[in-house]
Amino acid sequence: MIMNRPIITNIAPSVATLAQLYFEADFIREVDEGRLGRAIENTSRWWCLHTEEPSDVIAIGRCITDWARYACVYDVIVRERDRRKGFGTYLMRQIIVDLVNHDIDTIHLWPSKGKVAFYERLGFIALSQEQPVMKLNRDLATKAMQVDDFSVIELSR
Ligand SMILES: CC(C)(COP(=O)(O)OP(=O)(O)OC[C@H]1O[C@@H](n2cnc3c(N)ncnc32)[C@H](O)[C@@H]1OP(=O)(O)O)[C@@H](O)C(=O)NCCC(=O)NCCS
Numbered sequence: 001m002i003m004n005r006p007i008i009t010n011i012a013p014s015v016a017t018l019a020q021l022y023f024e025a026d027f028i029r030e031v032d033e034g035r036l037g038r039a040i041e042n043t044s045r046w047w048c049l050h051t052e053e054p055s056d057v058i059a060i061g062r063c064i065t066d067w068a069r070y071a072c073v074y075d076v077i078v079r080e081r082d083r084r085k086g087f088g089t090y091l092m093r094q095i096i097v098d099l100v101n102h103d104i105d106t107i108h109l110w111p112s113k114g115k116v117a118f119y120e121r122l123g124f125i126a127l128s129q130e131q132p133v134m135k136l137n138r139d140l141a142t143k144a145m146q147v148d149d150f151s152v153i154e155l156s157r
Contacts, residue, residue, distance in 0.1 A: 005052075006051065006059075006087065006090070007051070007052065007054075008047060008048065008091070009050070010045060010046055010047060011046065011048045011050075012041075012043065012046040013040065013048060013057055014040075015031075015033050015037055017055075017057050017060075018040060018060070018075075019033075021060060021075075021077040021079060022036075024077070024079060024080040025077045027075075042064075043063070043064060044062075044063055044064050044067070044071070045062065045063050045065070045098070046061075046062045047061045047062070047091060047094060047098070048060050049078075049090070049091050057079070058078065058079055058082050059076070059078040059079065059082070059087050059088060059091045060077055060091075061073060061075060061076040061077075061091055061095050063095070063099065065099070065104060067102055067104065068103075068105070069105050069106065070104065070106050071099050071102075071104045071106070072110075073095060073099075073107065073108070073109040074109070074110075076088065076091065076092060076095075076109075078091070088118065089118075089121070089122065092119075092122050093122070096122060096123070108124075109124065110133050
């Protein structure tokens with residue numbers, strides 16, 4: 001049940017708010033303010049669920065998109081004390097409506113552990129094992145590409 005009439009805006013969170021939500025979600029163990037600042041700035045769109053006071057952030061979500069082919073939703077986080085009250089679902093519904101209205105071909109995300117059912121209830125489907133999410137392992141990449149240092153790889157212009 002939604003309480004206190006939360007407001008949704010596209011205001012980006014502050015570094016401090018993002019860091020706090022990341023801690024609560026166990027996404028980070030320490031804060032690198034510069035890195036978080038870059039992430040905030042370079043996000044295509046933020047959604048922020050807050051009380052009447054914009055700095056009182058209940059939940060956030062963001063996406064990185066080209067506004068045509070792909071939009072990847074990241075960092076859907078409800079602050080710990082307000083979880084399981086429907087805020088996550090409410091926020092995701094707004095995100096989905098917003099992105100669908102932008103006519104983006106593929107809206108996708110990478111669920112954290114245990115969250116597949118949450119996203120399935122909103123209409124997402126898991127791709128088959130033949131199309132798993134793949135993440136670069138730097139150690140394996142240095143061996144596979146037979147390089148010691150990524151800086152040695154230069155692109156010709
Ligand atoms: C995933 C997350 C965003 C969900 O947010 P939320 O606000 O708890 O979501 P909802 O309340 O809409 O639904 C979550 C659950 O609460 C249940 N629920 C909702 N309202 C409820 C109520 N009034 N009473 C009891 N249960 C309720 C829902 O059925 C749902 O069940 P589930 O645990 O089996 O999924 C939140 O758990 C979170 O921030 N997690 C940490 C960050 C994270 O992992 N994010 C996903 C990144 S991909």
